[in-house]
Amino acid sequence: MEYVTLMGILGICSVEDIRSRQIRTVVVGIAGTMGVLWHLMKVRLQIWDVMAGMLVGVFVYLLSILTREKIGKGDALVFMVTGIYLGLWNNLLLLWISSMIAAVVAGIMVVFFHKKKTDTLPFVPCIFAGEILLLLLTGGV
Numbered sequence: 342m343e344y345v346t347l348m349g350i351l352g353i354c355s356v357e358d359i360r361s362r363q364i365r366t367v368v369v370g371i372a373g374t375m376g377v378l379w380h381l382m383k384v385r386l387q388i389w390d391v392m393a394g395m396l397v398g399v400f401v402y403l404l405s406i407l408t409r410e411k412i413g414k415g416d417a418l419v420f421m422v423t424g425i426y427l428g429l430w431n432n433l434l435l436l437w438i439s440s441m442i443a444a445v446v447a448g449i450m451v452v453f454f455h456k457k458k459t460d461t462l463p464f465v466p467c468i469f470a471g472e473i474l475l476l477l478l479t480g481g482v
Contacts, residue, residue, distance in 0.1 A: 342379075343375075343376070343379040343383075343385075343426055344426070344476065346372070346375050346376075346379070346426075347372070347376075347422075347423065347426045347472065348469075348472065348473075350368065350369075350371075350372035350375075350422070351419070351423075351465065351468060351469040351472055352469060353368055354368060354369065354415075354419055354465045354469075355463070355465045355466040355468075355469045357465075358415070358463040358464065358465035358466060359463050359466060362413075362461065362463060363415060364413070364415030364416075364418065364419065364465060366415075366418065369415070369418045369419060369421075369422055372422045373421065373422045373425055376422060376425035376426050377425060379426075380425070386428045390428035390429055391424065391425055391428060393424075393428070393429035394423070394424025394425065394426075394427055394428040394429045394431070394432040395421045395424040395425060396424070396429070397420050397421075397423075397424050397429070397432040397433055397436055398417050398418060398419070398420035398421025398422070398423075398424055398432075399417070399421065401416060401417035401420045401436070402414060402417035402418075402421075404417075405417050412464070413464065415465070416464045416465060416468070419465055419468055420432065420435075420436060420468075423435055423468070423472070427475075431475065431479070434475060435468065435471050435472060435475055438471035438474055438475060439464070439467045439468045439470070439471035440467075442467040442470050442471055442474075443462060443464055443467040446462060446467065447462050450462070
């Protein structure tokens with residue numbers, strides 16, 4: 342059930358990111374709260390793994406600051422929440438898969454749709470696609 346929740350939240354945030362290029366912190370906050378409640382009801386990950394998973398989002402947040410928000414802070418918040426659900430290693434894998442998907446999509450946009458390298462690309466849909474791929478590869482994590 343927790344993966345249904347995670348996929349639902351990623352779907353909602355993907356639509357928001359595509360439409361407005363912003364992610365509402367209320368939605369992300371609800372997702373984080375639900376993740377914590379899932380862990381209180383059914384301990385699947387150790388608390389240290391959850392906290393380390395959230396550090397992936399902190400790292401992305403720092404990248405957002407260093408790149409003057411070429412990577413959005415909302416994307417970092419999403420990775421903090423996915424860290425609650427996935428833990429450290431699966432969240433790192435999700436970051437890598439999502440980045441590869443974004444690179445492929447950006448390449449397609451530049452080559453076939455004549456976009457500029459400086460045009461923005463909503464990243465949460467890539468995270469959503471990455472989570473689907475991660476679930477397929479790991480058999481439900």
